[in-house]
Amino acid sequence: MEYDYDIIIIGGGGGGMTAALFAHAAGAKVMILEADKKLGGATQYSEGVVYAAGTSVQRAQGIEDSAQAMFDYIMTLNAWQTRPDIIRLFAERSAMTIEWLISLGAKYEWVVKSGVDTVPRGHCTVGAGAEIARLLSEAVGGQGIETVLATRVDSLIEENGAIVGVRASGAELRSKAVIITTGGFGNSPGMRAKYFPSVAQHGDIVYAVHNFAPFILGDGIKLGEAVGAAVTGHDTGLMLPSAALIPNAVEAFLPPWTMLVNDEGRRFMPENSPYAVSGYLINEQTRSHAWAIFDEKTMIEGSQDKRFSDPYHTGAESQTWDEALIRKHAATGKIKTAPTLEALADQLNIDRFALAETMRRYNEDAHAGQDSEWQKVSPKYFPLENGPFYAVEVRASVIGQTSAGLDIDTQGRVRDIHGRPLPGLxxxxxxxxxxxxxxxxxxxxxxxxxxxxxxxxxxEAAKYAASKAS
Ligand SMILES: Cc1cc2nc3c(=O)[nH]c(=O)nc-3n(C[C@H](O)[C@H](O)[C@H](O)COP(=O)(O)OP(=O)(O)OC[C@H]3O[C@@H](n4cnc5c(N)ncnc54)[C@H](O)[C@@H]3O)c2cc1C
Incomplete structure (x- = not known):
């Protein structure tokens, strides 16, 4: 058979460009097909935090860590409801990713605890995702890897049970192997409803951080499904808490100066919990929501300090928790407000006595400077004592990442619905x-x-391609 390329890569974001560079380095003739007018995908809009263990950056900062510790953390947080072989591989190869980025020119000043881990593993790339995308696309260009933009792949070519190319823009391109790196499906309401219903349930206010990358529509899942690939990870992904006071605002972190309660009038997490747990906990409450409560004084003093919204040191700021915006929505009734806590409880349909008891304990702790029950660690822990009081509804309605999708084995081969690797994919x-x-x-x-x-x-695709006669 005649092949146009050894490997065709569908999608030129972070994964696609990396796959292209390593396949090219292994001697393969590679082409990237990218639907958008530029390379970079969602990767270029990301905060550029990269999760890794056992890196030179950690060592230079005196942080002791290992692949085993990263494996243990991810498996434990997931109650082992994820694949140990995949997580083992991820943990063991994560440091190589950081060292490789550094070799391309990436810089790291901060490594942060970006989950509920005990060790800082979130490597904050200086210049965020834009810098990662710039370094990768420069490397792709520098290596002379062929890239075709504004070309959306419609389907895969399958022959005798193997994937041997793609169809795009009315043309057929033949290759020994195909790599799908099309990203998530955050921008597709249909895919969200099908594969991420826990967030889709929030209706009109649902927003995906992928918004600026127009082709994050789940094409890769559909391309795979059409040739018999399995889809796994149903209803998983990153759900970020949001007050939805500005359409399409992203606020991954809630301010520490509010008291978050559920419909039962009880707290259920430290208000400034990392998003590894916060959105999930909010979604698990009655009516899948919570109320962020504060008083007038706290709103004025607390909202002036935005440091809580930028734990990754990227310069990002909360768009929502501003005094002027809160007052505006209090005037329209979107934010509830009342002169007393009892009256606020009545508006929210929360039991007055439960809310009063929760507030009593909260204020006692705030005066003592220690959250005895929920262990919030925050420099912004105000007592909430004098009306008017405010309540902002918070839902986990922002998609930070979709995580349902294709299944692979430890060689990166896509598995079919029977669990077998699909040759060439x-x-x-x-x-x-x-x-x-x-x-x-x-x-x-x-x-x-x-x-x-x-x-x-x-x-792995380069090895497979090399094993096939031209
Ligand atoms: C605002 C924001 C902040 C984030 N912050 C972080 C962070 O700090 N750390 C972190 O780990 N993650 C973060 N994420 C998530 C992370 O960026 C993504 O999970 C990751 O970059 C995805 O990389 P990818 O290569 O799989 O896909 P992408 O980089 O999204 O690339 C996929 C590419 O495929 C193309 N494509 C799609 N369909 C087709 C088709 N049919 N034919 C051809 N091309 C196609 C798309 O146009 C796109 O260019 C963030 C995401 C966003 C949007």
């Missing part, structure tokens, strides 16, 4: 459904997945 990145598990373990798991599994797919 590889995948990496957010299109995978077998990496994240029930919980998004921490900031950096998305880019980490894209780059670590992108490398694996590139290396």
């Amino acid at each position: 590889y995948a990496a990145g957010e299109v995978l459904g077998c990496v994240q598990g029930k919980r998004y373990s921490g900031g950096g798991m998305g880019v980490g997945n894209a780059l670590t599994f992108g490398r694996l797919a590139g290396e």
